[in-house]
Amino acid sequence: MNAALRGRSAIAPWVLVAPFVVLTGVFVLWPLGQSVLMAFQQTFGPGHARWVGLDNFRAIFADPMFFTALKNTAVYTLGSVLIQMPLALMLALALNRPDIRGRAWFRLIFFAPSLVGVVFVAMMFALLFEKRTGMLNVLLHAITKHTPAPWNLDFPWLENFVMSALIVASLWQWVGFNMVYFLAALQNVPKDQIEAATVDGAGPIARFLAVTWPAIRPVAGFVVLLSIVGSFQLFELPYIMLNSSAGPENRGLTLVLYLFQTGFGVGDLGYASAIGWLLAIMLLTLAGLQRLIGGRREGDVG
């Protein structure tokens, strides 16, 4: 009977995994293989390609647009991680206090923006940053109306401060999402150690550094990595907010926006694939570094 069962179960598992394997093969592995080949091709739309060897990579390393995109992406990533992470952690610490009422409501409110699609966030913030009618300028003007230097209603956020505008929009969207991760991590903080530290007379900062931070460090590392990876793939926000362009002097050009422009604007999917590979290599290197650093620190503690 056992043998009969085994015979049957040799096919059944494959019936269950086959759809996943086939679809992944066709829509992930095949394109992945193609992307390797395409990085060495120049294409004219999806139907015509010619081999160009390493020309794509040579061109990219001599392409000022690519470096503009890389710089902008790095600035955006640094800006959003450095502002968002401490804020998310602060909100989580605040919501973790048992003496705060309505914590579920706060969590609901902070989390809600992350459900709104990036496209729709971009639509909203494009108009929030508008010159005469946008909420931000009108608000700043209303606050400063009676001061000697009232806010200029024509302040051009989307022209002069593209990156700040993008960082603010993504802060609004993701800070609550990251907060939920930190909040979950805070449940792992050993309460007896907090008590012991309090009894020993440790202040809030000392307690945070000695007990809380070591306990949430692995999750913090993960959230930072997730946020860096997400930031590096920024596309919709500038694409929509800047009206399908990269803004004045390409100030809003990001790596993926440039990949999109070369691949689907110009029609050179080969060049786009080469950019894609450079992006993937950067992200994998970052993930590897994070693992290396994270692993070593954990080793020190244990």
Next chain:
Amino acid sequence: MSEGYARSMQGGLGGRAGWLAVVGLLLLGAGITLLPFVWLICAAFKKNEDFFVSMFLPPGDGFLGVGWDRLTFEHMVNLTTKLGLARAALNSIFLSSVTAVVATLLCAMAGYALARLRFKGSGLVSAFVVAMVAIPWPLLLAPGYRVLYQMGLLDTFTGLILPAVAPAFGVFLFRQATRSSVPTAMIEAARVDGCGEIMIFFRIALPMVRPMIGAFMLVTFLGMWNNFIGPQVVLQSPDKFPLAVAVAQLRGVYYQEYGLLMAGTLLAIVPVLGLFLMLQREFISGLTSGAVKG
């Protein structure tokens, strides 16, 4: 929660003053978070000229000093009757529902097999799953487009749905869920009773991972609803566009029709926020399950 812990947390930022500071910070944060939503709702019903008069609702002599009679449903009517947003909404509902149901089923099947069945090649498939999660999506954008072109799937819903129904992270999540909530003993018992392997999955395993089914369906639904780059690249006929693309295209054409643009945006996010209000727990556990279970 012990008394000592509560006290130590209260002492965290200097007693009463600290508590006030924390509550102040939270209220301020919540206010800033809600402000764009409030602005959006007001803007969606405002006439264009009133954008220059007021930040939120136009002033007037109605209730609360608001000019209620100056508000308008015109944008909503125009969007749904003349500008094809009703069609786009249907497209979004169709694409998101089909993707959510099929992806959940396929991921649950594969996740169960990898967690509880032994078969040749299972190690390879598991390694696959982990490797796939690490691929950044922009890398597949250009080659994926060419593959869809070669298969003749450009400008079809099939070309949009098929690549989205077998996400590796879904298989990963269902493998974890199966491991933690489907006991091997139950499967063995069903086998002894003569139940087939496929029936065991549907009758026993699937009902036991129900919490993950709910959460994952919501996440994939939301993912397709908010997906912009996929339909933007794959679809060409305007009558096939989902809301994300249709609304974004309004900005190109009617870029100074503020009320119209915000009405379209509101129309697209209300269903999602409504779902969220009804099913908060599933949403939060689904969207953040990557870290906790990882």
